[in-house]
Amino acid sequence: MKRFWDRAALAEAEGRFSVLLDGKPMRLPGGESLALAHRPLAEAIVDEWDQAGGGAKGATVTPGLLPMTQLAATATLRIAPAPAETAAAIAAYARADLLCYRAEATPALLAQQDAAWQPWLDWAEKRYGAALLVTRGIGFIDQSPQALAALAAAVAAQDAHALAALGVMVPVLGSLVLGLAIIEGEMNATEAYGLSVIDELYQEERWGRDEDAAAHRARAGDDVSAAATYVRLTRGAA
Template identity: 50%
Template sequence: MRRFWTDVTIDAVEAGFAIRLDGKPVRLPGGAPLAVPHQALASAIAGEWRAANATIIPDDLPLTQLAGAAIEQIAPDPDALRRNLLAYGSTDLLCYRAETPAALAALQHEKWQPWLDWANNRLGARLVTTRGIIAVTQSDAALRCLAGALASQDEWALAGLGVAVPALGSLVLGLATIAGAMTPETAHDLARLDEIWQEATWGADAEAQARRNGIARDIASAAMFVTLTRS
């Protein structure tokens, strides 16, 4: 898409705050005007459109895309996304530890276990760990607690989690991030702990680093989105 507007404004409407380009509403993929109930989020979305270059790609408008997902895809059936996210909790990255080398397994325990403890203490979800690729079955009680944590998230928070959790491979890290218990950068580093370990041994790969940078931006945008809906 090419930039066709010069002026970006925010108008108060019945649904909250609408973003307009030269007086015309930004529209969702389904055709409805984009309006959000959070003024801080509306201001940030407007900022995306003001900062857009002559040629625009979707990555230039992450908050706009997340708002559209929350309104059109998630709000009509939030439980569908909650079920998908809960599946990440049943196979959470933090629960799968290396068998060898011992130093990596020790590092995983040092960096990951505190966040499993956080899930237990904060959410009541006691998740158990395993080594290697052997699957571990989490208790019904733990999964009910994670389901309860997801049930308390509205469509706006679910939109952020819908990006962050798959990117991290961990429901625990996603929930901790949107709760403000850790930064998006820390969550990303923890999720890529094995890759960072390998690179320390074998050296960095430019293509892998570029991919990680993109994932880091997605996680940061998702966390910012949720924060803006709580301002």
Template identity: 45%
Template sequence: MSWKPRRKFWDEVSVAPAEAGHTVRLDARELRTPGQAPLVVPTAALAEAIAGEWRAITGEIDPEILHYTKAANTAIDRVSREREAVIDAIAAYGDSDLLCYRAEEPEGLAARQKAAWQPWLDWAEAAFGAALVPVRGVMHRAQDAASLAALRREVARFDALGLTALYDLVTLSGSLVLGLAVARGALAGAEAWEISRLDEIWQAEQWGVDLEAEQAAEVRRVAFLRAETLLGLLGTDEISS
């Protein structure tokens, strides 16, 4: 039997208050997650963003356009139940942060990396007491345990939805420091993305643009900026657990 996409079955999409937050209704039916938990989010702004996704549907339901709905589902069904494992997965990027691995050569690239990346390592030390040490080359160098513990404590401040957004910021950029800088409002997402792609930008300048790679990077860029927007919809008072 072939799978048939579900089609729109409602007339009105609305946001309604719910215990511990806000929910979205399709006519009188409240949204639920794939795990059948009530889809309740902490802010009206995020609920309205989710409602907007459902209002945009005119025919078949395409899960690929339900970005904020998917984030809420993930936070409720998975992240809230596997919180410590998710924190560990995000915090682990601190031990191999992109910003710590500088080119051995050419010197022009190494200098550009230092100029763009070192200020954010300095920021992490000032903000969290996490002194990450940069190295030349790609061989892994373990970072100071106390610094990694400080970064993990910062990650652990986030609630399930905040962790869902932070996970994308960190994994898409390859940098825990950049992800936290965006989450804390110290760095704009668009600038953080450009900083994270410094090596690729250098390569394109030297050898020309790889169109296929650029198309893939654009998909990741959009997802990265969407994660930043998700944090904005949560508000600064809502990301902490």
């Protein structure tokens, strides 16, 4: 979309917050407006609209410049009216959580995975009562119905904002457990993403750096960080 405003500002009415662009309510591409319950989130959205496009009218504004806006729109307009479908889709990642699949023929990589990943499976069992099984190789392993139900309940208990964030983080990480650990405040986004790319970094150490792969990791890591920031903002933290 093209930048058509000079200045973004925060407006408050009846305990709700919205974004004004040159004094007029900001509207999404579909024509919807956002009324936000969390001042820190609203302030962050004002800031990203204020900075989008580099300050020049007519400049192209890409969706990547507005991550908080995108997540807020997803949470309030798409997920909040019917959260169960989104929660079920996210919970399905527990059936093949990355942390459960360890290296089969590379002892050094297996040792790294065991040391880095097992503590988080242990955490999930303690926190949610979800004992996930571990295998070596890429062959699918069936998880117990009890563990899957426990993790599904944990996801279903999240609000629309957390579900929106998990909807970004979990597919990138390949791990519902890591996503929940971020949501719970048990680890930060950088640590979680680092755990999710142990395999890639191990191969890079052996065979050399691939710049395209590194650039992809940087973008993916930014997406996870933005989603984690979004959750913090909806919980009153900057």
